[in-house]
Amino acid sequence: MNVKQNLPAPINTDQIISVGIDIGTTTTHLIVSKLSFANVSLVNAAPNLAISDREILHESAIYATPLNEAGEIEAPMVAQIIAQAYSEAGLHSSTVQTGALIITGQSARARNAEAVSASLAALAGHFVTESAGPHLESILAARGSLAVEYSLQCGKTVLNIDIGGGTSNFALIKAGKIVDTACLNVGGRMVQLHPQNKTIKAISESAALLTDDKIKKNERADFDLIKNLAKQSAQLILEVAAGVEIALPQLMLTEKLHVFEFDEIWLSGGVASVLDEANLHRYDDIGVYLARALKEQLVARQIRFQISPRAIRATVIGAGLHTLQLSGSTIGFDQNLLASLPLRNLKIIKLPMLLRNSIDCLENTICRQLKQREHDWSEEAVALVLSGITRDMLSFKFLTELSSQISQSFLSNKGREPLVIVSDADLAMALRLLLQGRLPDKRIITVDGINAEGGDYIDIGTPVSSSSDPNTQSLPIVVKTLIFYKSTV
Amino acid sequence: MLRAGSRPLTATWLKFRADHALARDAVHSELSTDFLQNFAATRNFPVLQSTAVDRGDFILYPPKGKKAADQVVADLEKDCPCGADVQIVVSDGLSALAVEENVADLFAMLEYGFAQSNISIGRTIIARYARVAIADQIGFQLKAKVALNLIGERPGLSCASGLSAYITYNPGPHTVSSDRTVVSNIHRRGTPPTEAGAFIVKTIERILQKKVSGVKLQQLG
Numbered sequence: 001m002n003v004k005q006n007l008p009a010p011i012n013t014d015q016i017i018s019v020g021i022d023i024g025t026t027t028t029h030l031i032v033s034k035l036s037f038a039n040v041s042l043v044n045a046a047p048n049l050a051i052s053d054r055e056i057l058h059e060s061a062i063y064a065t066p067l068n069e070a071g072e073i074e075a076p077m078v079a080q081i082i083a084q085a086y087s088e089a090g091l092h093s094s095t096v097q098t099g100a101l102i103i104t105g106q107s108a109r110a111r112n113a114e115a116v117s118a119s120l121a122a123l124a125g126h127f128v129t130e131s132a133g134p135h136l137e138s139i140l141a142a143r144g145s146l147a148v149e150y151s152l153q154c155g156k157t158v159l160n161i162d163i164g165g166g167t168s169n170f171a172l173i174k175a176g177k178i179v180d181t182a183c184l185n186v187g188g189r190m191v192q193l194h195p196q197n198k199t200i201k202a203i204s205e206s207a208a209l210l211t212d213d214k215i216k217k218n219e220r221a222d223f224d225l226i227k228n229l230a231k232q233s234a235q236l237i238l239e240v241a242a243g244v245e246i247a248l249p250q251l252m253l254t255e256k257l258h259v260f261e262f263d264e265i266w267l268s269g270g271v272a273s274v275l276d277e278a279n280l281h282r283y284d285d286i287g288v289y290l291a292r293a294l295k296e297q298l299v300a301r302q303i304r305f306q307i308s309p310r311a312i313r314a315t316v317i318g319a320g321l322h323t324l325q326l327s328g329s330t331i332g333f334d335q336n337l338l339a340s341l342p343l344r345n346l347k348i349i350k351l352p353m354l355l356r357n358s359i360d361c362l363e364n365t366i367c368r369q370l371k372q373r374e375h376d377w378s379e380e381a382v383a384l385v386l387s388g389i390t391r392d393m394l395s396f397k398f399l400t401e402l403s404s405q406i407s408q409s410f411l412s413n414k415g416r417e418p419l420v421i422v423s424d425a426d427l428a429m430a431l432r433l434l435l436q437g438r439l440p441d442k443r444i445i446t447v448d449g450i451n452a453e454g455g456d457y458i459d460i461g462t463p464v465s466s467s468s469d470p471n472t473q474s475l476p477i478v479v480k481t482l483i484f485y486k487s488t489v
Numbered sequence: 490m491l492r493a494g495s496r497p498l499t500a501t502w503l504k505f506r507a508d509h510a511l512a513r514d515a516v517h518s519e520l521s522t523d524f525l526q527n528f529a530a531t532r533n534f535p536v537l538q539s540t541a542v543d544r545g546d547f548i549l550y551p552p553k554g555k556k557a558a559d560q561v562v563a564d565l566e567k568d569c570p571c572g573a574d575v576q577i578v579v580s581d582g583l584s585a586l587a588v589e590e591n592v593a594d595l596f597a598m599l600e601y602g603f604a605q606s607n608i609s610i611g612r613t614i615i616a617r618y619a620r621v622a623i624a625d626q627i628g629f630q631l632k633a634k635v636a637l638n639l640i641g642e643r644p645g646l647s648c649a650s651g652l653s654a655y656i657t658y659n660p661g662p663h664t665v666s667s668d669r670t671v672v673s674n675i676h677r678r679g680t681p682p683t684e685a686g687a688f689i690v691k692t693i694e695r696i697l698q699k700k701v702s703g704v705k706l707q708q709l710g
Contacts, residue, residue: 330680330688394681396597426680429687433602469707471691 016464016476017057017091019099022316023065023078023116026165026189026270026285030060030085031316032096037326037464037474059313060085072112073103075119082120100478104137104164104315134169134183134253137315138162142171142178144318145268145308152176156263159241162314163271163290165189166204168237172259183253184240186210186233188271188287193221195284206251207286230289234297241265264304267294268314272307326464327475328449332421332432333463335470340418340443343460346383347375348422348452348479353388359398362405363412370413378414383460385452389425399427403434410439418443422458422477424451447475455479505646512644518585519544520617528593529615534579535568536615537561539623547618554582554620562630565614569631573611575603575693576633576660580619584641587652591675591682592639595652598686599637606694621655621669628660635693635702636660642673651676654689658702668703670696 020031036053066077086093101120141162142148151158151173162169166189170182190207191200198221207215211229215222239246243260246252267275274282275291282288298305308314349369351362366384370377384406410419419442421431428448435444445460452458461476497505529536538561539554541547547554577599581588596613603610611631616623621638628636635658642651652675657664670692675685696702699709 330684391677391681394594394677394683396594396601396683396686399683426684428684429691430598430681430683433598433605433687433690437601437605469692469695471688471695 017096019091019096020316020318021082021099021101022313023073023101023103024164024270024315025104025167025187026065026283027062027312028065028078028081029062029313029316030082031056031313032058032089032091033317056317058085058089058091060088062312073116075112075116078116079120102137102140102315104140104167134167135181137167138169138171138181138183139178140318141169141268141314142173142266142318144316145266145310145314147171147266147268147308148173148176148178150266157261158264158266159260159262160266160268160308160314161237161241161272162269163187163237163267163294164269164315165285165287167253168240168269170240170257172257172262174259180257180259181254182240182257184236184246185251185253186236186290187269188274188283188290189285190233191215191221191226191229191286193281193284198281201284209248209251226286226289227293230286230293231297233290234293237294238297238301238303264306265298266306266308268308268311270312273311275307325450325477325479327447327477328426328428329472329474330426330429331448331473331475332428332435332444332446333473333475337418337443337445338462340445341460341462341475343381343418343420343445343458345457345459346381346420347373348385348455348458349373349375349382350385350387350453352453353386353393359401359405362402363409366406366409367413377410378416381416381418381420383420383422383452383458385455385458386421386423386425387451387453389423389427391425394425394427394430399430399434403431403438407435407438410442418445420444420458420460421446422450422452423448424453445475447477450477450479452477452479508646508649511649512646515584515586515641515644515649516548517544518581520581520585520588520615524589525615528579528596532613534613534615535565536617537565539616539618539620541618544618551620554618555622556626557616557619557623562626565627565630569612569614571611571632573631573633574608574697575610575635575637576624576628576631577610577613578616578619578624578627578636578638578640579613580616580621580623580638580640582620582641582653583643584649584651587641587650587676588639590650590677591652593682595639595654595675595682595686595689598683599690602687602690603693606690608690608693608697622664624655625657625660625664626662628657629662633660634658635696637689637693648674648676648678651679652682654685656689656693656696656702658696658700658706666703668705670702670706 015034015036018033018035022029034055034057063081066074068074142160145160147158147160152175155175158173160171164187166187168184168186171178172180185206190204192202194201200215200217200219200221203215203217207229210232211225215225236246243257245256271287271291274288275295277288280288310317351365375382426448428446432444432446459478463473463475465473525536537557539557541553579588579592611633614627621640624636624638635656638655640653642653653671653673656670657668672685672689674680675682
């Protein structure tokens with residue numbers, strides 16, 4: 001364990017302390033990292049902040065996720081784990097500027113996941129709490145396992161497979177870019193044993209399905225059946241890797257992979273970390289069985305693979321470091337808006353602008369989208385996400401029309417402040433200037449450089465800056481896909 | 490593709506020649522009559538010339554672009570208001586192309602933003618065959634608090650239409666390079682002119698408040 005004592009006071013504006021907490025099917029752990037920012041634009045050009053360095057300051061011990069008999073997460077015990085990890089790291093919750101609490105795997109499907117993250121909000125004040133859907137989880141694992149960096153550096157196509165307690169997450173990475181993800185509902189903790197008498201303590205629905213209900217709760221474990229289950233599971237994992245339609249499609253939590261040619265496989269997750277474990281019953285589950293079966297088949301099929309150097313913590317590292325995007329540095333934000341931040345769970349209203357002239361009906365589009373999402377703007381603020389704006393469209397005339405349409409619809413809907421606008425095109429400061437002219441008394445925040453098209457909700461943190469110039473700040477943004485993923489399995 | 494010898498590949502060489510030709514064209518480009526008509530004349534902006542007699546003279550003798558004749562600048566006082574917060578000068582610099590492509594959107598944004606912030610801008614001057622320092626001479630004459638020179642950048646091989654904004658607080662004969670704040674790389678593929686406009690407004694707001702520009706501004710805090 002790499003514990004650095006006496007963490008520095010993290011108030012420096014060009015660095016922020018970020019915490020990632022992963023409540024998985026099997027384990028719960030926490031990581032504290034320090035993100036540094038630097039201006040990466042050309043000398044004298046308008047500034048552009050980017051995350052320049054990520055340093056892991058503290059890794060907590062790995063705790064078993066506290067679940068009660070009904071399979072619900074026990075929030076008070078999770079709170080205790082977090083509190084202990086904070087004290088070990090010498091952290092106080094007030095010094096943590098950002099972070100993510102991610103509920104993954106089977107836990108995300110626990111009925112009380114939403115309540116848990118709500119009850120932890122006090123401890124994890126500035127946190128994004130989210131239960132990761134299978135796609136996001138795959139992405140987080142691939143980023144945290146270093147597979148993305150590896151793929152970028154050597155230009156290889158890598159398939160990262162993160163095998164946890166309940167699920168296996170696949171992410172295909174082409175030259176550093178995640179191009180496809182998939183998730184299979186098998187993992188190392190599908191069957192759990194009683195530590196003493198080796199009877200079956202728990203069995204997941206997937207495992208029951210795979211063994212035709214032959215493994216029964218409270219009976220003595222039949223190790224041939226378990227070996228067979230592990231073999232079958234390993235086979236399924238490799239079938240998904242090969243892009244094959246598997247025989248039991250109900251075990252897929254996503255569609256199959258659409259792209260399936262890769263140079264090598266990276267393994268992460270709890271199962272990857274026990275690939276060379278000698279004790280078959282180390283964790284009283286089938287994790288080691290599955291690891292062995294998988295290794296055997298990988299070797300037999302002559303597939304190149306390696307174990308991630310950050311196998312078990314891949315998802316949490318991914319969560320702590322990478323869910324965060326940094327906005328462009330010329331944004332529409334004033335110091336007097338500071339009190340409005342952080343903003344959490346703003347509903348995203350998508351406004352795709354496919355044609356240059358579609359701007360005429362933008363006001364209608366906004367109304368339609370609000371209706372579609374059953375959102376009353378006068379009750380709760382939203383984030384308008386503009387997409388499809390290309391550089392060639394950014395004329396003064398275009399922005400003027402844009403601001404006029406937006407301000408009209410804000411007024412006609414009696415929109416709740418702050419008016420938040422997010423775009424991937426470089427327009428935030430200009431758009432805010434124009435909007436403020438039309439809505440002089442309203443609080444307006446515009447951010448750019450953020451692709452939020454795929455999101456449903458957005459969080460906006462407090463600004464970070466690499467200089468004292470108040471005009472060159474960035475806002476940390478987290479785009480969330482689905483707040484509470486619900487599975488049909 | 491196979492190489493023979495140490496020369497660049499044909500495609501690379503052709504790309505270099507093409508970019509270089511664009512850069513040369515940009516350096517020799519003049520503000521077109523269309524531009525002078527549409528942008529300057531309609532707004533009643535005066536057009537003056539540096540001490541260089543023509544484009545060739547300006548390219549061959551760079552110091553001539555730093556100043557206009559004293560009498561020319563003194564005459565500006567007749568038609569232009571003195572004592573504005575910001576005196577804008579639009580200069581062709583080393584790429585008239587950059588000015589023609591970017592100034593319309595940039596200027597519109599500046600005009601809107603300055604009005605919002607109650608910053609007065611006097612009458613904008615168009616300067617031909619001009620370099621950065623000419624704005625300090627004009628700003629000094631017209632007693633502006635800030636001189637803002639929107640000027641065509643020296644073309645590089647990747648871009649021939651980049652515009653820069655040089656901003657000087659309390660401009661005059663005493664001004665040196667380190668007194669100027671610069672926002673560069675303004676063009677469609679760099680910082681878009683509209684966004685740059687908003688940023689320049691915010692920057693000048695801060696400069697007026699702090700009463701310094703250039704390195705001194707950077708050193709604050």
